[in-house]
Amino acid sequence: MYSVVQMPNHLKPQDHAAPEQDAGLFGVDRPGVAWDWMMQTGQPPEGDDWVRPQVSEAWYRCIEEYRLSPRTSLLRPHAIMDFENGGRTAPATNLDVRTALATMAFNLQPVLRDTSVSLLLADSAGTLIHALDAGSNLGPMGRRLVRLGESWNERIIGNNGLGTAAVLREPVAFDGKEHFSSVLHPFATVGHPLFAHDGGLVALLGLITDQRSSAQTLLGFVRIAGYLIETNLFECQAPGAYMLRMRLNNISAGLTGQDCLLDGLISLDEQGRIVGATRTGLNLLRAERHSDILSENVEAVLGVTIEDLRACASRGEPIELEIPEGWRLKAEFIVRRRPEKDVVQPSRSFATKGAHRAATVSTPGHSSKAANAEPWRDAILEAALQKAVNLQKQKIPMLITGESGVGKDHLVRRIHAEGVRKGRPLVLVNCAAIPRELVSSELFGYVPGSFTGARTGKTGKFVEANTGVLFLNEIGEMALDLQTALLCALDSSEIVPVGGSKPVTVDVQVIAATNSDLPDCVRKGAFRRDLYYRLNGAQFWLPPLRERPDKLGLIEHLWEQEVKAQHVNEHKALSAEVWDIFERHPWPGNVRELRNVLRSCLAMTSGPQTLVSDLPNDFLREMSDSAQAEEEGEAGLSSYAKWRPSPESKALADWEADAIRSALAKTAGNVSESARQLGITRATLYHKMARLGLRK
Ligand SMILES: Nc1ncnc2c1ncn2[C@@H]1O[C@H](COP(=O)(O)OP(=O)(O)OP(=O)(O)O)[C@@H](O)[C@H]1O
Structure with a gap:
């Protein structure tokens, strides 16, 4: 029980309207006043005049149960140890489920594009496992909150959309000062628990935005998104040979809310026993808990036998079911294709994730994958490629966007190799790398005598690319006057040499790429609007590596490619620790950084397993700097802090020196090759060698 502190009357509002956030109806920021009151008294105010009961109850839990302070900022390492029962790994969600969830969240992301809302996924313990479009509007503190590995557990940072959804097992939303912890005051957070077929909590879906009065609005979105993800997950992961998809037949029957509109699912085994249900399925069957219906025969619950259901389905007849209280359900009986043995158990924890992955990543010939396992496909790249190749038939200009290193250039090369213009020229122009005054003559060429020294004339890139593809990389860097000339060339398919x-008439398919925000450049007048529309016949956005739901699959795939490319014959696998670092690392350099890191790792690995000490120095230093910066800042938990090589085990300089020695030994003292293998420039390598007193 908690004690109740009465708020002085002069502070109380004079009516019982719903509490307002941020100077609402009475010009009073009620949650703000209530929070200040709590700071002074150590207790939340009584009743629901100031904050919603859900908020005051959460604040009581924070004070009485978790002993938190409202000034609690981010989680400290010792706090996570306490929470995890003496430092054991938090109950993580099954890897297949994590990948499936990340994929579904990724598919939802376009709905939120161009809003200031970031989508988050946490495991059942509240630890962030995936974040989409996270951080751009959230400021430094927000960006720290949405880093992978941070805990949103209510016990750690107080009530919030994700952590409290896990406690209450229902969708929740909090605005600004409704959060107990001041760290969350600049934001609105919303969350939805995601349940497995057996009712076990598998993950948490959440949203965060800097629009701190929008939580209730976002709650509707998160409910629908949660329903879609849960239903999808159920269809992919629930056990059972059959499935019943049910919907209420008579809407006026008395059920309210989304259960009237949405499908409920249950799955059945060969004998007709219920082996799984979605929460909507549970509600439609008027069951409170999964345990009320799991293992029951469908006949006992719905009054029809499995044979009846099979017979109806084989006659193609709809199935009408009557459930208690006279409600009628319309149902579809589905024979599922997946055999039971393939099914994974979502609510089982995935304690040995690193070990599992280490076992699955190996050199060809040592692979522990099933012999008939399908080869990994880069679904994101393939989907873009397929569309682009089709569009290329109509010579539609394409714009490829995405951060540096995500694979824009790689995609263009694939489009060229597989599209209708294969075998024709592919001409690459990096608009940022050519001096401004030369771009015009580079693109359009010049005639002899057009300027001093131009005795012979030159063919421009447009003419070189004739009948083929002209790839204009970093198009956002092009000067405004050149944009005008480019627009003319694109409109008329003609160029005039300087x-x-x-x-001169040219037949060129133009593909442009940029990592800048072109619409923003248009708004600021730095990029011509008409050229933007001209180039943007179709747009492909390549996601950053950290947001890719198939990130681990891509890492594994590129590791295997690297092993092949370097003709390594012995068994080589990434250790569990390295996998964990890779999973948490935000990969600011995207696939380019990943490839460099993998290349260096492989070159450094002397035994069968790649260890943390085999990671390139720049990468280790990045981790180390990040951890240090966070430790120096406000009590934050760094995902990296855990992985920083401990001073006792080895000083960073020693790691660095070892790595350089090893690279130089392997390349017989070739500095260029060593630098390439280490993923650093030659100049950096020379600098480091001088600093560490190393010789070739
Ligand atoms: N999907 C992918 N599969 C394999 N390799 C990839 C993939 N995407 C990118 N790469 C590799 O990553 C590196 C960087 O890719 P790329 O140069 O295409 O990125 P980018 O987006 O064009 O970068 P920038 O904006 O800096 O020019 C290249 O070595 C490329 O081959």
Whole structure:
């Protein structure tokens, strides 16, 4: 029980309207006043005049049960140890489920694009396992909150959308100062628990935004998103040979809310026993808990036998079911294709994830994957490629966007190799790398005598690319006057060489790429609007590596490619620790950084397993700097802090020196090759060698 502190009357509002956030109806920021009151008295105010009961109850839990302070900022390492029962790994969600969830969240992301809302996924313990479009509007503190590995557990940072959804087992939303912890005051957070077929909590879906009065609005979105994800997960993961998809037949029957509109699912084994249900399925059957219906025969619950259901389905007849209280359900009986033995158990914890992955990543010939396992496919790249190749038939200009290193150039090369213009020229122009005054002559060429020294004239890139593809990389860097010339060339399919007067007709498919925010450049007047529309016949956005739901699959795939490329014959696998670092690392350099790191790792690995000490120095230093910066800042938990090589085990300089020695030994003292293998420039390597007193 908690004690109740009465708020002085002069502070109380004079009516019982719903509490307002941020100076609402009465010009009073009620949750703000209540929070200040709690700070002074150590107790939340009584009743629901100031904050919603859900909020005051959460604040009581924070004070009485978790002994938190409202000034609790981010989680400290010791706090996570306490929470995890003496430092054991938090109950993580099954890897297949994590991948499935991340994929579904990724598919939802376009709905939120161009909003200031970030989508989050946490495991059942509240530890962030995936974040989409996270951080751009959230400021430094927000960006720290949405880093993978941070805990949103209510016991750690107080009430919040994700952590409290896990406690209450229902969707929740909090605005600004309704959060117990001041760290969350600049934000609105919303969360939805995601349940497995047996009712076990598998993960948490959440949203965070800097629009701190929008939580209730976002609650509707998160409910629908949660329903879609849960239903999808059920269809992919629930056990059972059959499934019943049910919907209420008579809407006026008395059920309210989303259960009237949404499908409920249950799955059945060969004998007709219920082996799984979604929460909507549970509600439609008027069951409170999964245990009320799991293992029951469908006949006992719905009054029909499995044979009846099979017979109806084989006659193609709809199934009408009557459930208690006279409600009628319309149902579809589905024979599922997946055999039971393939089914994974979502609510089982995945304690040995690193070990599992280490076992699955190996050199060809040592692979522990099933012999008939399908080869990994880069679904994101393939989907973009397929669309682009089709569009190329109509010569539609394409714009490829995404952060540096996500694979824009890689995609263009694939489009060229597999599209209708394969075998024709592919001409690459990096608009940022050519001096401004030369871009015009580079693109359009020049005639002899057009300027001093131009005795012979030059063919421009447009003419070189004739009948093929012209790839304009870093298009956002192009000067405004050149944009005008480019627009003319694109509109007329004609170019005029510098110093010339006769137009030359060209047949060129233009593909442009940029990692800048072109619409923003248009708004600021730095990029021509008409050119933007001209280039943007179709747009492909490649996600950053950290947001890719198939990140681990891609890492594994590229590791295998690297092993092949370097003709390594012995068994080589990434250790569990390295996997964990890779999973948490935000990969600011995206696939480019990943490839460099994998290349260096492989070169450094002397035994069968790649250890943390085999990671390239720049990468280790990045981790180390990040951890240090966070430790120096406000009590934050770094995902990296855990992985920083401990001073007792080895000083960073020693790691660095070992790695360089090893690279130089392997390349017989070749500095360029060593630098390449280490993923650093030659100059950096020389600098480090001098600092560490190393010789070739
Ligand atoms: N999907 C992928 N599969 C395999 N390799 C990839 C993939 N995407 C990118 N890469 C590799 O990553 C590196 C960087 O890719 P790329 O140069 O295409 O990125 P980018 O987005 O064009 O970067 P920038 O904006 O800096 O030019 C290249 O070595 C490329 O081959």
